[in-house]
Amino acid sequence: MNTRLKKTISDLKPWAYLLTRFNPKLNTPDDLDILVINEDFDRVVFGLKALGYSASSHDHALGGRVAAAQINLTKPGRIKIDLHKDFTWRRHRYLDLNLLWKKYPQINKFLIMINIIFEKSYLLKHDYLYLKGLKEDPVFLEQSKAYSWTETYKHFWRWWADLSETQQFPVFLPFWLVLVSYYEKFDFISFVYYLFFRIRFFVNGVLPYDKQK
Numbered sequence: 001m002n003t004r005l006k007k008t009i010s011d012l013k014p015w016a017y018l019l020t021r022f023n024p025k026l027n028t029p030d031d032l033d034i035l036v037i038n039e040d041f042d043r044v045v046f047g048l049k050a051l052g053y054s055a056s057s058h059d060h061a062l063g064g065r066v067a068a069a070q071i072n073l074t075k076p077g078r079i080k081i082d083l084h085k086d087f088t089w090r091r092h093r094y095l096d097l098n099l100l101w102k103k104y105p106q107i108n109k110f111l112i113m114i115n116i117i118f119e120k121s122y123l124l125k126h127d128y129l130y131l132k133g134l135k136e137d138p139v140f141l142e143q144s145k146a147y148s149w150t151e152t153y154k155h156f157w158r159w160w161a162d163l164s165e166t167q168q169f170p171v172f173l174p175f176w177l178v179l180v181s182y183y184e185k186f187d188f189i190s191f192v193y194y195l196f197f198r199i200r201f202f203v204n205g206v207l208p209y210d211k212q213k
Contacts, residue, residue, distance in 0.1 A: 002028055008078045011051055015044050018100055020084070021111050023130045030209070031072075031080040035100060041071075041085040048073050048081065058082065062119050062193055062208065064091045087111060089118040090187035095143045109134045110143075117156060117173065117181055118149075121194060122207065125169040132165070152181045170207065172198070 005028070009019075012034065021033040036044050045055055058070040066088040073081040086093065094114045099107050109131050116123060136157055144153035155177050163171065173181075182191055197208045 004028065004077060004079050005032075008032060008081065011048065011053075011075075011078065012044075012081075014047060015040060017044070020087075020100060020108055021115065022108065023112070023126060025126045025130050029079060031082050033082045033084060035084045035087075035097070038085045041083070044083060045071055045073070048075075048083075051075070053078070053081070060189075062089075062190065064187060064189060065089065066091055066093065087114075089115065090185050090190045092118075092147070092185050092187075094118070094147045094149060096146070099139070099143070104139065106134060106137060106140075110137075110140050113156070117152060117177075118185060119190075120208070121173045121178055123163075123169065123171045123173075125165065128163065128165055128169070128171070134160075149181070149184045152177070152184050155180050 009032075015036060018035040019032060020035050023029065049055055053073040053075040056072045056074075057068075058072050059065050059067050066086060069084065069086040069088045071083045073083055086097065087095070095110070100111070112127065112131060113134060116127065141150070141153060144150045159174060159177055178194065197206075200206055
């Protein structure tokens with residue numbers, strides 16, 4: 001564990017939390033997704049600010065979140081903390097948080113899968129290698145039914161079956177899968193942003209999370 005990661009984790013010790021969506025294949029992650037219970041959320045934000053972190057809203061990132069579901073906290077010498085009381089994309093929810101708290105098998109991979117479908121819409125090689133063992137699960141299918149994205153879930157697996165680590169990355173979700181996802185979870189701003197970054201990538205090869213080349 002590198003120094004920045006150790007220090008960031010140490011700053012979180014006073015509170016009960018879950019480190020989620022953590023990809024161990026990345027030596028130095030860009031951020032840490034930290035889940036806390038709703039009742040502790042404001043207390044954790046206040047405590048981290050007292051340690052020198054700066055807080056900023058994440059409500060409008062890449063098409064938007066459910067309001068106040070996430071706060072980003074940054075401090076020199078630390079990894080950025082994405083503090084969650086819920087996981088939302090396109091202003092919608094996708095799963096029961098109890099699965100995370102109960103540490104249901106594959107739940108963090110499932111969460112990364114949702115993020116790739118409904119926010120990133122592309123796959124980097126380290127994403128693929130981490131998700132490689134992800135399999136269909138009746139519990140995850142029930143989650144997609146409960147939160148109204150069943151067709152997207154089913155179509156994802158049809159696409160996923162044809163992937164391999166030997167292909168060129170990034171791999172973009174096929175447009176038909178993107179359309180299905182927007183049919184079930186539509187958000188106008190998010191869709192416009194998707195079109196923008198696909199055109200930008202075609203022009204200069206810059207992905208949404210890349211620094212400008």
